[in-house]
Every structure is written in C-alpha cells, then in structure tokens.
Amino acid sequence: MxxxxxxxxxxxxxxxxxxxxxxLTDGGDxxxxxxxxxxxxxxxxxxxxxxxxxxIAGAICDKVMAETGAETRAVGPYVNFxxxxxxxSKVLEQxxxxxxxxxxxxxxxxxxxxxxxxxNGPLHVGHIRNTIIGDxxxxxxxxAGYPLEVQYYVNDMGRQIAIVAWGIATQGADIHAEGxxxxxxxxxxxxxxxxxxxxxxxxxxxxxxxxxxxxxxxDTISQFKIPVKRCxxxxxxxxxxxxxxxDRFIYESDFIRNxxxxxxxxxxxxxxxxxxxxxLSLDLSAYGFExxxxxxxxxxxxxxxxxxxxxxxxxxxxxxxxxxxxxxxxKLIGTQLQATLGILGERVPEIxxxxxxxxxEGSMSTRKGKFISADELIAETERRAMEExxxxxxELSEEERKKIAHSVAISAIRYDIIRTIxxxxxxxxxxxxxxxxxxxxxxxxxxxxxxxxxxxKAESYTPCxxxxxxxxxxxxxQIALFPKVITDVVTELKPHLLAIYARxxxxxxxxxxxxxxxxxxxxxxxxxxLTLVDATRNTLKEALxxxxxxxxxxx
RNA sequence: GGACGUGUGGCCUAGUCAGGAUAUGGCGUCAGCCUCCUAAGCUGAAUGCCGGGGGUUCAAAUCCCUCCACGUCCGCCA
Numbered sequence: 001m002x003x004x005x006x007x008x009x010x011x012x013x014x015x016x017x018x019x020x021x022x023x024l025t026d027g028g029d030x031x032x033x034x035x036x037x038x039x040x041x042x043x044x045x046x047x048x049x050x051x052x053x054x055x056i057a058g059a060i061c062d063k064v065m066a067e068t069g070a071e072t073r074a075v076g077p078y079v080n081f082x083x084x085x086x087x088x089s090k091v092l093e094q095x096x097x098x099x100x101x102x103x104x105x106x107x108x109x110x111x112x113x114x115x116x117x118x119x120n121g122p123l124h125v126g127h128i129r130n131t132i133i134g135d136x137x138x139x140x141x142x143x144a145g146y147p148l149e150v151q152y153y154v155n156d157m158g159r160q161i162a163i164v165a166w167g168i169a170t171q172g173a174d175i176h177a178e179g180x181x182x183x184x185x186x187x188x189x190x191x192x193x194x195x196x197x198x199x200x201x202x203x204x205x206x207x208x209x210x211x212x213x214x215x216x217x218x219d220t221i222s223q224f225k226i227p228v229k230r231c232x233x234x235x236x237x238x239x240x241x242x243x244x245x246x247d248r249f250i251y252e253s254d255f256i257r258n259x260x261x262x263x264x265x266x267x268x269x270x271x272x273x274x275x276x277x278x279x280l281s282l283d284l285s286a287y288g289f290e291x292x293x294x295x296x297x298x299x300x301x302x303x304x305x306x307x308x309x310x311x312x313x314x315x316x317x318x319x320x321x322x323x324x325x326x327x328x329x330x331k332l333i334g335t336q337l338q339a340t341l342g343i344l345g346e347r348v349p350e351i352x353x354x355x356x357x358x359x360x361e362g363s364m365s366t367r368k369g370k371f372i373s374a375d376e377l378i379a380e381t382e383r384r385a386m387e388e389x390x391x392x393x394x395e396l397s398e399e400e401r402k403k404i405a406h407s408v409a410i411s412a413i414r415y416d417i418i419r420t421i422x423x424x425x426x427x428x429x430x431x432x433x434x435x436x437x438x439x440x441x442x443x444x445x446x447x448x449x450x451x452x453x454x455x456x457k458a459e460s461y462t463p464c465x466x467x468x469x470x471x472x473x474x475x476x477x478q479i480a481l482f483p484k485v486i487t488d489v490v491t492e493l494k495p496h497l498l499a500i501y502a503r504x505x506x507x508x509x510x511x512x513x514x515x516x517x518x519x520x521x522x523x524x525x526x527x528x529x530l531t532l533v534d535a536t537r538n539t540l541k542e543a544l545x546x547x548x549x550x551x552x553x554x555x
Numbered sequence: 556g557g558a559c560g561u562g563u564g565g566c567c568u569a570g571u572c573a574g575g576a577u578a579u580g581g582c583g584u585c586a587g588c589c590u591c592c593u594a595a596g597c598u599g600a601a602u603g604c605c606g607g608g609g610g611u612u613c614a615a616a617u618c619c620c621u622c623c624a625c626g627u628c629c630g631c632c633a
Contacts, residue, residue, distance in 0.1 A: 025575070036575050039613070049613080077613095078576065118633065158633050279631055290557070290629070297631040304633050328627050331559060355560065356627065363626090388595070408595085420568070423560060425626050432567075432582085436595050439568085439581045446595045454592050492572090500569065503580080514588090514597045533592090555595080 002480045031080030038077045049077030088467040091480040095535035101482045103145035111319040116153040119231035120160040121186030124371035126357040132417045134325040135244045136495040139546045144490045152246040156228045157253045162209040165223045167192030182234025190369045214301045243548045260310035287339040316347030325352045354422035381409035384434045407550035411441030419499040447506035451537035452553040464527040471512045479539045502543040
C-alpha cells in the first residue's frame, strides 16, 4: 500500500513538473512522504522554493486526493503528502490476513550460501554472525516470494581437515567417543596445531595427506570423511537450536571427483591472464589485484580457490541469482573469485561481507582454542532466560518455562547479532547478549504476546478497519511499511533493516498500549482498536518469524 | 607500504550508496508511572564541533580531497 501510494504521487509530480526525478523523500514527523523538488526548480524558474512549493501543491492537490486519498500541503519549500483514512483502511484490511507482507511468487531462482565454516571445531560467536545474516536473508527472500535454496559448502579436503585427520591418527583419539562431535574435533585440532608449531617439519605429513586425498586414495578419503561428518552433525544440532536449516550440504571434494575443477583449470590456463610456471595462477592486475591468484600448486594439487570457482560455475548454471555470505577475511579471495568468473563469462555471485566479532581480549581463533562457542552462548542465554521466566511465570510447569526460555534465548541472540550493520566490526559483550530489555528480541516478542493477550481477553468484536487519532494512525502507518521493508532487504541485501523495523513497530505499539485503552473502550472505538491490535499482532508475528524468532503467544 | 571497511552524547547504535525540515533509538544517569488490557513496559529531563581539516552546494552526518585512529586482508591456508 505504501509503495503503490508513493508511486502514484510520484507519477503525478512527474507529469506536473516534467522532471524525471521528483525528489521524493521520507517526510519524517512532517509527512508520510515529501518532495524537495522546489529546491531544484528554484534556479530555472527564478522563484523562491517556498513559492514553487505552494504552486505545485495547489496545482496537484485535487488530483492526488482523487487518486490516492492523500492530502497535499506545502510547508515552506517542501511539498508534503499526508496519507488519509482510505489508506489506513486498506492497510488494516491487508494486515490482519495470515501471511501479511508476502510478495508475489517470483520465478527467479536464488541460491544462498551461508555459514560454511570449516569442520575443525564448533561454531563460535563469529561464525554465527554469518549464520544469522544468511538465515535472515533467506527468510526475507522466501517472504518476498522467491524460490530459494540455502546451501552449506563443506570444506572437506583443505589443510585444516588434513590436520584434523593427522591429529586423530597420531594422537590415537577416539573419533567415535561420546559427546558433541564438533567440540571433540576442536580438541584434536588444537592439540595437532601445537605439535605442528613445535616441529614444522611435520607439515610434510599434512602435505602428503592432501596429495593422497586429491588423488582419490580411498583410505585417506575415509580418514577425512569421518571427522568431517562428526563435526557437521554437531553443527547441525547447533544450527537447529538457532532455527537455522540448510537445504543442501555441498562437498568441496565433489568438485574434484566429478572433474569440474580440472575442467575449469584447463579453461583458465587458456586465458590471456593465465600464468603457467610451476604453479597455475591468474594475473588480475588489470582488475586492481596486486598479487597473482594462485589456483594450482607446484605439486599439482588444486587450492581452495580453484574448487570454489568450479562450485560457483555450477551454482551459476543452476540458479538465476547467486548470493554468498562471507567474513571480511574473504574479501580479497571473494573479489578475485568475482573477477575470474566475470572473465570466464560465468554468472558473478553477489557477496555479503560482514566484519569480525572479537572478544574483549582480542580476536577469536579456533586453532588456539580462543573462542566462545555458539553452544556455550546458547546455554548461558537459556539459563538467564529461565531465571527470568521463572521469576515472572512461576505458575507454569518446568517444561513450559523451558520452552519459553529457549525461544527467548534464541530471540536475544539472533536479534543482538542482526540489528547491527554487517560492515561494523563488533566486540562480543555478555552483558549485551543477555539483555532482554528494549532493543532486544524478547522486547519485540513481549509486545506480540501482549497483543495476543488483549485479543484473547476481548473474546468477540466486530472488525472495523479504521484508524482515528494520532496513536492509531501512527501505528497503522508503521504496519503499512512492512512489505516495503521486506522488499528493501532483498534488493539491498540488508537484513538489519527488518530488525530495526520490528523494534520500531513494537515501540509504537507499546506507546499506543499505554496511551489508549482497548478493552475498556466501548462500541465502535473498541472494535476499531481491537482490529488495530490484531493487525499489529499479525505484523509482529510475520516480522518475528522472518527474523527467525518465535512469536510467542504468552511469555 | 597497498587494498577494503569502520569512526555519530560516558558506552552501544540507525541514518551515509539515491544531500533537504528539530540527527534514530538503546544502555547508563535523574524525575515520575502498576487498586486499570502482561512493568521484558510507558512518560519526561540532562548529555552531540556526526574522528580532524579543507572543498562543492541555496542546503553536508550524507558528495569530493586530505589527514588521523581502529579492524581485516595482502600464504603454493581456507
């Protein structure tokens, strides 16, 4: 409703002024949408902007009213548009329907890769920034109507995995031991790295394992496969706890076994940018890259980058839009990948880069065992949430309280991570992670539960799709923005916009709740407000679910 | 040294790409609000050379130049 109304106003302005860009901007407190076109017309018309604004407003106000129901008002040099009652009615009618905000079904197939952490230890608070950005984007794409496949790319043949396999063999570790596999693998990996650091000559054994696995040696392959599977099983448990699911796990080694890597390396070797010495590399200096992009080692094995090119060519052939979520440490290799795919004439992926999460004492490192695992974070947040739920809802059974505490914990974690723009590096802070107040997931869940509670107590009412008074209108207009926010997230790949939106909706609802009685209102006012509460409830529910957060009916 | 990103009240943060009205919120601080729809809440107050300097513009947190600080990367690792 918001977008169609703005489009209609823009068309009228375009027709009247003859300008392509009619300078529509957010009206803030002054208007629902405003045009600053009077400024740019001032020079050529040789008139004051305020006069021009007056003229425009006078000339188009009837047409705007007839077509959109919006009021046009010149305020100083601005032409302001204030949406009217008809707009609010239509918004409310749409917003109470199940699935509000869902876009029309699109045909463009999208593939989204996220998390893809190396299977050499548990997911930590840095990895889950990738996970949560990726999963929230995925949910937004589905909400916007795109057919989407979410993939996890498993690095099952890199140096890190060779180190794990070597560690298991040399340490005599029991790979089938009880417990969560990803944590078990971390212990092996950390220990193996200690040995390698002490005696660097041992790296020759790692190199040998990597050659064997690439040449297809069955024993080495299974030596790699078993720990990778154990680790991945651990990841899947952690991801499921965070409401994250991948549609498909794609193994790096598949692109060796099926010959795709060899094929693409041969294609690349014929490029004018190719440099064939002991190694095969690409000279991408024309694209602003200082150093050559090495794809094949002097011992004939391929590097990660080569397999990655093969993987992305495959994705480009099977999907219309390819999106990767990658940490800032992948910026160089990611942009080299984009440049190379461009040279090859293949589909170039869009990459969402996010900056690092560090600990107050410094950066995280799986190799050094310096990290806070996602499992630890979840457990601690659940413990805190349980305290809170028990204090508030002592009448509930332990099982019920645990269920709420889990939902609250995941909500706090997911929201804390998604609300910040990905480009900003952050320092992990327990106090902030465990905060369930304002600007948190639980705060928004609470607003939703509050709306549910009112509706439950109301029992019956006659829906009335009208908004009157400042509070009701402000809430309705915020509800109206939800579909636009979903569209913005998928076009700009900025999932934090949804987090900000949901919080603002909860803010406005809370203010409304405190200012306007709903159940104690009478007659039509009661019907009107209950309808508005229902529209808010539904919009909050849809927004929360798109954020991967449970919309609890009570908490 | 080079590349990329970030810098917004004591702390955290939105807005920057597509310049426009009084810079968004939170934490913390202070003053209020539960005999009334869930106080994980609400209302009000104080706190800002939007990193520094220069420029473009009627108009700059936003665009350009420059400097500074922090993070990341610059490996025949992934």
